[in-house]
Structures are given as C-alpha cells and as structure tokens.
Amino acid sequence: MPDSLPPDSxxxxxxxxxxxxxxxxxxxxxxxxxxxxxxxxxxxLNADASNAILIxxxxxxxxxxxxxxxxxxxxxxxxxxxxxxxKPIDTRRFFVVSLNNLGxxxxxxxxxxxxxxxxxxxxxxFPVVTVKDWVDSQAALADRLGIQCWAAVVGGSLGGMxxxxxxxxxxxxxxxxxxxxxxxxxxAQNIAFNEVARNAITSDQEFHDGRYHDFDTVPRRGLMxxxxxxxxxxxxxxSMGEKFGRELRDQAYKFGYDAEFQVESYLRYQGERFSETxxxxxxxxxTRALDYFDPAYEYDNNLAEAMTHARCEFLVLSFSTDWRFTxxxxxxxxxxxxxxxxxxxxxxxxxxxxxDAFLIPTPRYTDVFCAYMARVAREVNA
Amino acid sequence: xxTDLQIIEQWIKPGSHVLDLGCGDGTLLDHLQRxxxxxxxxxxxxxxxxTTCMSRGVAVIEQNLDTQGLQNFDDQSFDVVxxxxxxxxxxxxxxxxxxxLRLGREGIVTFxxxxxxxxxxxxxRHGRMPESETLPYRWYNTPNIHLCTFxxxxxxxxxxNFRIKNRTVVDGDHQDRWFSRLWPNMLGQIAIYRITRQxx
Numbered sequence: 001m002p003d004s005l006p007p008d009s010x011x012x013x014x015x016x017x018x019x020x021x022x023x024x025x026x027x028x029x030x031x032x033x034x035x036x037x038x039x040x041x042x043x044x045l046n047a048d049a050s051n052a053i054l055i056x057x058x059x060x061x062x063x064x065x066x067x068x069x070x071x072x073x074x075x076x077x078x079x080x081x082x083x084x085x086x087k088p089i090d091t092r093r094f095f096v097v098s099l100n101n102l103g104x105x106x107x108x109x110x111x112x113x114x115x116x117x118x119x120x121x122x123x124x125x126f127p128v129v130t131v132k133d134w135v136d137s138q139a140a141l142a143d144r145l146g147i148q149c150w151a152a153v154v155g156g157s158l159g160g161m162x163x164x165x166x167x168x169x170x171x172x173x174x175x176x177x178x179x180x181x182x183x184x185x186x187x188a189q190n191i192a193f194n195e196v197a198r199n200a201i202t203s204d205q206e207f208h209d210g211r212y213h214d215f216d217t218v219p220r221r222g223l224m225x226x227x228x229x230x231x232x233x234x235x236x237x238x239s240m241g242e243k244f245g246r247e248l249r250d251q252a253y254k255f256g257y258d259a260e261f262q263v264e265s266y267l268r269y270q271g272e273r274f275s276e277t278x279x280x281x282x283x284x285x286x287t288r289a290l291d292y293f294d295p296a297y298e299y300d301n302n303l304a305e306a307m308t309h310a311r312c313e314f315l316v317l318s319f320s321t322d323w324r325f326t327x328x329x330x331x332x333x334x335x336x337x338x339x340x341x342x343x344x345x346x347x348x349x350x351x352x353x354x355x356d357a358f359l360i361p362t363p364r365y366t367d368v369f370c371a372y373m374a375r376v377a378r379e380v381n382a
Numbered sequence: 383x384x385t386d387l388q389i390i391e392q393w394i395k396p397g398s399h400v401l402d403l404g405c406g407d408g409t410l411l412d413h414l415q416r417x418x419x420x421x422x423x424x425x426x427x428x429x430x431x432x433t434t435c436m437s438r439g440v441a442v443i444e445q446n447l448d449t450q451g452l453q454n455f456d457d458q459s460f461d462v463v464x465x466x467x468x469x470x471x472x473x474x475x476x477x478x479x480x481x482x483l484r485l486g487r488e489g490i491v492t493f494x495x496x497x498x499x500x501x502x503x504x505x506x507r508h509g510r511m512p513e514s515e516t517l518p519y520r521w522y523n524t525p526n527i528h529l530c531t532f533x534x535x536x537x538x539x540x541x542x543n544f545r546i547k548n549r550t551v552v553d554g555d556h557q558d559r560w561f562s563r564l565w566p567n568m569l570g571q572i573a574i575y576r577i578t579r580q581x582x
Contacts, residue, residue: 313441315436331454334443335454335455338423338443338454338455338459339456339459341399341421343421343441344423344441344443345432345435345436345440345441345442345443346442346443346444346445347429347432347436347442347444348444364429367429367433368432368433368436371433371434371436371437372436372437374437375436375437375438375439379439
C-alpha cells in the first residue's frame, strides 16, 4: 500500500463480527443453533434504508470486498475495482454490505469454528451448506441491519448464484439482482473439475478425513493442487498464452520435471499461497455448494417455471472467453427469465481473461455496470 | 418523438408485451413503457445503445438476429413484435418476418422505400447507386443489404399469406404528408406496415 489511499477507494475499513442466536435450519436437515457472520460495510445507509447493496462472494472470496484493512496492506479487497466512490457500485450513493458466508474460513462460522458439542473445531462435522442456506443467513443479516429490501443483490460466479437464489427465496426483499459470469447450474464438466479438486484434497495424507486439526497439520499439498486446477479454469487459453506463452524460467530445457515453464511456476506459486490461507474443509464445502445449486430442480427442471416466482429486475452479464461459465449458460438463464416475462437485461462483454474477467475492469464492463447501477440509484433516490 | 414512432404507438394496445428487434437506444420501448404500460424487451447489438437502454430502464438483450436468430423465444409469446429501420439490414428479411409472426400476434415493420422518386431520379440521372439522408452510405459499405420498395414488400406479404392490417408512409423527416399517401410507392420515403397472419 502506498503512503496515501487512491481517491476512488473506500479507504481503511474494519470488519465486524455479528452474532446470531436464532437457529438456522439448513437444506441438509441439520440446524445451527447460533452462528457468527463477519461483515464489512461501505458508505452509509439512508433514512428509509432503501440504498443497500448486498455483495455475494465467490468460491474463495470473503467479506473484504473493497478498501484496505490498514495502510500497510499490499492489496485492496477482492472487488475493489467495482466498489468505491465513482465506481459502478458507488459508495457515495449506496450502502454496501459484504460478508463471509457460513462455512467460510475468514471469520464466519465454519469448519474452523469450535463445535459447541465438543469444544473442538467442527472440521468435517460442519454441515454441508447450500446457496439457499447462505441466502437465508443473509436475510437474517439484512434483518439485523434494518434492511427490509435490498436495492440490489450483486455477485459474480458463485456470488451470482446467490443473487439468483435471493430472487426466488425472498422475491419481495430485493429490487434488482445482478448475476455476473454465473450459471443457473453446473454442467457435468464443471462438477468434474470440482471432483478433481476435492480428490486432490481428500487424498492428501495430511487430510486425515478432515480432522487434520487433531493432528496439528493441514493438507497443504492437496489444497495447492485443488487451487491449481481451479485456477486454470478461471483463465482463458489466450490470456495464459499472453501472460506466459511457452516462456522458460531459464534459457534451456533441463530434461527434468521441476517447474521449467513460467506457467508452471506461476501455478505452483498461486497454489502454495492459497494453501497457506484457505481451509481445506471450506474448499470442499464451497465446491459442493456449487455442485448442488440448481433452482430449476424443484420445478421439474423447468427454469422458466422457477423464474416466475421472482419479482425483481435482473441484469445478467457474461464474458466472451469464459469457458467455466460460458455465455451460453447465462443465455440459458436469460431465456428462462424472458419466458417467465421477468424484466431482464443481458450483455456479453468481450474480454480476453476468461472467467476471471468479472474481477477486471474493462471499459465496456464498467460502462454497462455503471449505467445499470446509476439507474438503480435513481430508482431508490440514493 | 419521431412521427413514425408516434404512428406505431397508436397501433399498440395498453399493457402489450412487446419485442423490439434492433431497439436502438430504447426510445420507443421507454415511451411505450411509460405511456402504454407496455412490458417487453429490446434486442440490440450496438454496445452504446445497449448501455443507454440500461441506464433508462429498458430491458435490453444483446442478441444478433443474423447469427443467433430468434429460436430462443417461444411461439406467440408477444403481443407485438417491432422492427424499425432494420429489415433492410438483416441477412434474410423474409425469414425474420416469418419469425416475427411466429413470436407475436402482430408485426410492425418500418423500412426505407427504394422506389421513392428522389432515389429513382438519382439513379436515372447519375446511373449510380443512390445516396441520400435516409441512405447515407456507399454501395460497398452500407449495412442496408436488402433494400426494397413498397411494392416488393407487399408482394412478399402476399406470397407469405401475411395480411396487411395497416400501412402508412412518412417522409425523411418522419412527417406524415398527404401527397405521400396519394402515391406511396413514388412519394413515400419511409414505409410503416402492420402485418399479421392471414387467418387472424
């Protein structure tokens, strides 16, 4: 972090932990009697609490979406490019709420939290939570913050699934849902990639069936592999080619199997760094939440039928080189909304970065995002 | 609002569900939403137009008629399907018209009349492809790849068993003039047709 903060930053922010005592019954049938959610907020809530925006995070995300935790921070929050004064989610107009979801590993109740039954960390005993469960816990959070109706619920990737679920679970509690680089359900290929990632973790000798805390270890190697495979699906062939090509770390082949190509050492570095900060049980849980998400399932696999239950307006955005959740997946969702006569706008943004494009500001992405959010702001007099 | 759009507005019943093919900056849909409580969508490919639609609250979907078609929309899912000044720019106008009447009970189409007397005069005098205010392109870079006349359009409707419910003409300033109604194929610059399937 430089000496001064950029003018379009929300500045130094402090997360807070909110405790909830009302039990939440999860899709799996289990109940959490109480839980914590770690939350950051940016901007201020207006008098009639109409200008609140909920940010939903993706697989490896958390509550720290924008700003810096201290002047020594090297990097801002994960969606700082889109949240701040003058940015698409303009904190001069909106009150922005960002949380770490249940089952996460950044402070909200999850596998690392103590299990009240044993006093030891839940580990693998933490229940599998679903997107629907997250939305229920986010509704409890909205109640706590005095927000009856979100101006918009916004998310990319797995976050977009939460925005979509909001429109179905609590149709009268949001005006807009912004579903970015997302999908109404995973394909077999998507699930297959998740399975490889989970297998990498569970087959690590240090995993100990998820009870690695008992053995004072973590399945670092498995997490690293899981992240490496995941990371490949976040980038595009073109962006990897552009960034690394076939570049070697040294001049010549060494006729061995260490990381010789730049792309290899990049993936290893990313994987290692991730394995130091992320929890393996959380990774399993998050990928399962992805696999299970399928709002059409309850409606005889008829997504349009599901969408008739929504009341809010939608913005759906996809990215041309996203092969994890392709534009075709977004169009499938848009078509269901059109058939259900929901108000939806859709754009496919031309960007070379694959799935990760939703985190990277490009002129058209920013234009569309700004235009839509400015209208939301006008609508709620923010 | 432009006269041609005002004419179209008169043909749309309050509360209609409308699809606007090539909706531009969403002017017409915005107006129909506010004045006629219409719902519906615009399809557009121009990024700036799409952004404008979003900022004014018009539901716009990025979709290319030529490459993506309209298969993603259900039969008879709209009351009216509109296409203003885009028929001449699509790859297969005949198929788009078929699709319009598959999706909607009624279609409203506007296009420039290539038999307008000034264009005829230009071609006769210069022996070259006409350029005008409504058609400001050269033959090699024009988006208007399927120009036709009123008579051509009506012949196509006849062949396809479309019924023409209304037709009117306006001039290049989108004004409705008595003389262009007198001899539309010669004096009309922009055609506005309201069509439906014959059996209706």
